[in-house]
Amino acid sequence: MPAEARADAERKLALADRAALSAIELIYREAGLLDDQRYRDWDELWAAGETRYVVPMCREVVDYDATLNFINDDSPMRRRRVDRMTSGHAGAVNAVGRTVRTVSRFAVDRIGDYELRVTSTEIVVAYKQGDHQVWAAELTHHIVTADDRPRIRAKIVHLVDAEHTVRTCGFLL
Amino acid sequence: MSIDVAGRTGSDWGSLVAADRVSARVYLDPEIYEAELERIFYKTWNCVGHESEFPERGSFKTRAVGRRPVIVCRDRNDQINVLLNRCRHRGALLCEKPDGAVAGGFTCPYHSWSYALDGRLRGIPYPDGYPRDIDKARLGLGRLRVETYAGLIFATFDEDAEPLAGFLGAARRWIDLFMKQGAGYPIKVQGAFKFRYQANWKIQLENVTDGYHFPLVHRSWMANVDAQTAEMLSFMKDPEAVTYGLENGHSVGIFVPEHVDLDEDDGTEALQDRFGDLVADLQPGLPPERLRRLVRSLHGAGFNLNIFPNLALSMGFIRLLNPVAVDATDNEHMVLGYEGGPEGANRERLRIHEHFQGPFGFGTPDDSEVWARVQRGAAADPNMPILIDRGLNREEMSDEGHLRSHVTDETGMREAYQMWKRLMTDAG
Numbered sequence: 335m336p337a338e339a340r341a342d343a344e345r346k347l348a349l350a351d352r353a354a355l356s357a358i359e360l361i362y363r364e365a366g367l368l369d370d371q372r373y374r375d376w377d378e379l380w381a382a383g384e385t386r387y388v389v390p391m392c393r394e395v396v397d398y399d400a401t402l403n404f405i406n407d408d409s410p411m412r413r414r415r416v417d418r419m420t421s422g423h424a425g426a427v428n429a430v431g432r433t434v435r436t437v438s439r440f441a442v443d444r445i446g447d448y449e450l451r452v453t454s455t456e457i458v459v460a461y462k463q464g465d466h467q468v469w470a471a472e473l474t475h476h477i478v479t480a481d482d483r484p485r486i487r488a489k490i491v492h493l494v495d496a497e498h499t500v501r502t503c504g505f506l507l
Numbered sequence: 508m509s510i511d512v513a514g515r516t517g518s519d520w521g522s523l524v525a526a527d528r529v530s531a532r533v534y535l536d537p538e539i540y541e542a543e544l545e546r547i548f549y550k551t552w553n554c555v556g557h558e559s560e561f562p563e564r565g566s567f568k569t570r571a572v573g574r575r576p577v578i579v580c581r582d583r584n585d586q587i588n589v590l591l592n593r594c595r596h597r598g599a600l601l602c603e604k605p606d607g608a609v610a611g612g613f614t615c616p617y618h619s620w621s622y623a624l625d626g627r628l629r630g631i632p633y634p635d636g637y638p639r640d641i642d643k644a645r646l647g648l649g650r651l652r653v654e655t656y657a658g659l660i661f662a663t664f665d666e667d668a669e670p671l672a673g674f675l676g677a678a679r680r681w682i683d684l685f686m687k688q689g690a691g692y693p694i695k696v697q698g699a700f701k702f703r704y705q706a707n708w709k710i711q712l713e714n715v716t717d718g719y720h721f722p723l724v725h726r727s728w729m730a731n732v733d734a735q736t737a738e739m740l741s742f743m744k745d746p747e748a749v750t751y752g753l754e755n756g757h758s759v760g761i762f763v764p765e766h767v768d769l770d771e772d773d774g775t776e777a778l779q780d781r782f783g784d785l786v787a788d789l790q791p792g793l794p795p796e797r798l799r800r801l802v803r804s805l806h807g808a809g810f811n812l813n814i815f816p817n818l819a820l821s822m823g824f825i826r827l828l829n830p831v832a833v834d835a836t837d838n839e840h841m842v843l844g845y846e847g848g849p850e851g852a853n854r855e856r857l858r859i860h861e862h863f864q865g866p867f868g869f870g871t872p873d874d875s876e877v878w879a880r881v882q883r884g885a886a887a888d889p890n891m892p893i894l895i896d897r898g899l900n901r902e903e904m905s906d907e908g909h910l911r912s913h914v915t916d917e918t919g920m921r922e923a924y925q926m927w928k929r930l931m932t933d934a935g
């Protein structure tokens with residue numbers, strides 16, 4: 335799916351396009367907030383109304399609700415996730431050392447008058463207790479641009495190892 | 508009681524386990540891990556899956572028992588086989604896919620020896636280099652002995668292992684109760700989380716019936732779910748929330764007493780509001796009793812059943828563990844559903860599973876964090892014992908002859924370590 339979306343996108347919007355640039359800027363800002371574990375501020379980047387934040391377990395899924403996912407959050411569930419992560423009572427979250435992430439290889443596609451689809455890659459290095467872990471994923475963001483400020487309508491995180499054994503995670507991708 | 512931990516030789520690991528404590532070395536010593544593979548995992552019955560994962564002839568999954576990779580598959584005669592995932596020629600791993608379906612069997616990637624779904628050697632390319640009367644029957648894949656109980660597939664490397672039914676013993680009754688969560692539909696596995704944590708396998712084994720940690724480690728989950736679900740799992744002071752040591756290392760911890768036998772319903776339990784939409788959807792098509800029976804089963808059975816050494820049946824899911832190193836363990840959490848049942852009910856179960864379980868769930872990451880903490884902390888002094896004496900002051904014998912105490916007590920751990928001791932001493 336991400337590969338096709340990327341192929342589509344490559345035919346569409348130049349990165350120098352103003353709307354494309356502001357979407358990419360949003361994704362950079364998101365990466366910073368997640369590395370800083372500022373989950374409440376991260377939550378503010380999302381659009382009002384229906385949203386979706388998914389980390390699926392395989393690439394071919396069309397109906398996320400019909401399958402098991404690592405994460406399958408609508409707006410209320412995402413807020414509950416933020417509540418947990420900011421509660422101070424989640425051992426795995428408290429134990430997260432530091433993460434640094436790079437997002438890159440952007441390709442932008444217009445899929446509606448006020449909606450862009452952006453595909454990119456994300457590499458996260460997480461350090462904790464003498465141990466460096468690498469997480470790698472392809473991202474697909476749906477960004478709405480109706481307001482003065484772009485916001486996230488949907489985010490799908492395709493982990494490269496989604497179908498295999500992964501570590502448990504105390505931060506967000 | 509003291510534990511002798513000095514100058515251990517391979518044959519007296521048993522002295523590391525006492526009735527109320529175990530040496531921390533059982534988590535830490537790579538030599539013990541190696542002995543556990545030989546004496547426990549390569550000897551007893553291990554669960555390697557559920558029949559519903561293999562719906563068709565040719566369906567397969569690759570798993571491992573200890574360090575030995577296996578293929579679990581359904582053959583043309585509908586038999587489940589558990590095959591050593593290793594070519595008989597020069598040893599290549601036959602199959603690397605986590606799961607899938609094949610038409611005829613498995614072909615080695617190296618010199619293309621091909622094997623049927625029951626492990627028989629079918630073909631050798633360019634056979635002129637071998638005697639014309641080469642005995643193919645002797646060159647099949649390694650096969651484990653397989654038996655099933657209630658859809659659970661067990662395998663052992665030991666041809667002389669006791670029959671599965673005897674090994675499961677009193678746990679069978681609890682497996683039967685667990686399977687009642689199908690609510691009249693056959694149970695199916697809907698998907699599985701697979702994750703690794705940095706701790707010895709026994710730390711997770713202990714945790715399956717550890718009610719003690721639940722409101723503490725899972726505080727962020729308890730605060731996050733609806734009040735009725737939190738109330739359902741408030742067992743800390745519930746005298747009916749008990750744990751039983753069964754036999755052969757098995758144990759059961761009851762967290763939701765009213766859901767132990769889902770066929771028993773005095774009608775007083777209110778269906779949870781969170782399932783209101785589902786109830787409204789299903790009401791027109793299902794008689795009220797069936798609807799109630801189904802909705803009461805959405806959280807699964809009201810207990811966690813530990814089957815030594817690698818299986819747990821936990822409320823709405825099946826978990827398998829596999830020790831990959833002394834300090835690393837792989838887990839699978841397989842969420843259950845209703846074969847042919849209402850789609851909405853299956854989806855509710857998926858969402859319940861996602862909420863707590865898995866690498867990004869609201870519960871599992873906190874569990875694996877504390878397990879890794881035990882692994883690192885126990886290393887501070889390998890000779891300092893791990894205490895498993897909680898509840899000895901209130902433990903009693905049940906009418907069926909099983910030790911019983913509160914679900915926050917450590918009866919299940921004591922049961923498991925006595926089995927560990929037995930297997931790690933003479934039998935090996």
Ligand code: FES
Binds near residue numbers: 596598599618
């Ligand atoms: S190693 Fe498998 S065919 Fe040679």
Ligand SMILES: [Fe+2]
Binds near residue numbers: 714720721724870874
């Ligand atoms: Fe737990």
